[in-house]
Amino acid sequence: MEIDKKAISHSIKSWVRSLEIDGRVYAFSIAVVEGVADSSVLSKEELQTFEELGELRKASYCLGRVAAKSAVSALVPSLGFDRIEILSGIFGQPVLRCDSLRGFNVSIAHTGEVALAIVFPEEVPCGVDVEKLREGVSEMIAPELSYGERKLLAGSGKDAEAVRIWGAKEAMSKVLRTGMAVPARFFEINESEKRGGGKVYRYQHFDEYLAVTYTTSEVVFVFAVPIVIVKVIEGFYY
Numbered sequence: 001m002e003i004d005k006k007a008i009s010h011s012i013k014s015w016v017r018s019l020e021i022d023g024r025v026y027a028f029s030i031a032v033v034e035g036v037a038d039s040s041v042l043s044k045e046e047l048q049t050f051e052e053l054g055e056l057r058k059a060s061y062c063l064g065r066v067a068a069k070s071a072v073s074a075l076v077p078s079l080g081f082d083r084i085e086i087l088s089g090i091f092g093q094p095v096l097r098c099d100s101l102r103g104f105n106v107s108i109a110h111t112g113e114v115a116l117a118i119v120f121p122e123e124v125p126c127g128v129d130v131e132k133l134r135e136g137v138s139e140m141i142a143p144e145l146s147y148g149e150r151k152l153l154a155g156s157g158k159d160a161e162a163v164r165i166w167g168a169k170e171a172m173s174k175v176l177r178t179g180m181a182v183p184a185r186f187f188e189i190n191e192s193e194k195r196g197g198g199k200v201y202r203y204q205h206f207d208e209y210l211a212v213t214y215t216t217s218e219v220v221f222v223f224a225v226p227i228v229i230v231k232v233i234e235g236f237y238y
């Protein structure tokens with residue numbers, strides 16, 4: 001994968017997985033980028049969106065594009081960044097445009113100098129979030145949660161739990177492409193359990209989906225995915 005060294009510092013990690021469902025093989029790709037990226041990674045059309053953003057958003061936009069293009073490149077290694085475009089749809093949702101990879105889309109999240117992206121087949125839409133851990137953040141998030149969700153916060157690790165629950169809601173809102181413009185209760189979380197190295201959350205209204213989360217000392221990575229493909233995410237570590 002050819003990447004302009006000036007445009008990026010720090011690291012890119014990617015994971016490619018495939019899974020057979022009902023006799024059909026589906027491929028997925030995840031990338032995490034940590035660092036800084038500039039607009040040299042953008043296509044002409046992406047640059048137009050970039051120019052309309054405020055200064056703070058410009059850096060995260062570029063970093064998110066690097067994560068998304070890295071995930072696509074991991075899936076189709078012959079592809080350079082110049083042959084991959086991630087446009088922005090009417091809801092702000094990312095739209096993958098790539099002649100060599102049709103029928104796929106991408107979900108993107110960024111916080112500070114970390115960006116996460118997953119490329120998935122359109123038949124099995126996925127959504128991601130990455131959120132920074134901050135002390136006391138549960139006090140900001142709790143008023144936005146339902147009574148049932150606040151009960152999940154009881155006990156130790158309240159801040160991380162609040163961030164995971166909020167991240168699970170945002171990730172699901174990206175699956176549906178509404179974002180959080182609809183009431184947060186649509187993405188109600190009603191159960192959680194520890195699994196592998198992470199924690200998973202169930203949605204009240206989306207039986208077919210799970211939120212799989214991984215918590216590091218600094219951030220929480222969240223994947224809202226159909227239960228049938230959860231194995232794909234279980235390979236993720238950071």
Ligand SMILES: CC(C)(COP(=O)(O)OP(=O)(O)OC[C@H]1O[C@@H](n2cnc3c(N)ncnc32)[C@H](O)[C@@H]1OP(=O)(O)O)[C@@H](O)C(=O)NCCC(=O)NCCS
Nearest residue numbers: 061064091092093094108109110170174177178179180181
């Ligand atoms: C979508 C949303 C949950 C993202 O959360 P966030 O904390 O702002 O940012 P994140 O880092 O988690 O995710 C950002 C990425 O989500 C993606 N995204 C934005 N809107 C999306 C949508 N409706 N569906 C799916 N993905 C979306 C984009 O790729 C975006 O990155 P980019 O703009 O650099 O491409 C949030 O912005 C939201 O609720 N938006 C809807 C309400 C709103 O403000 N709309 C204004 C535009 S009409």
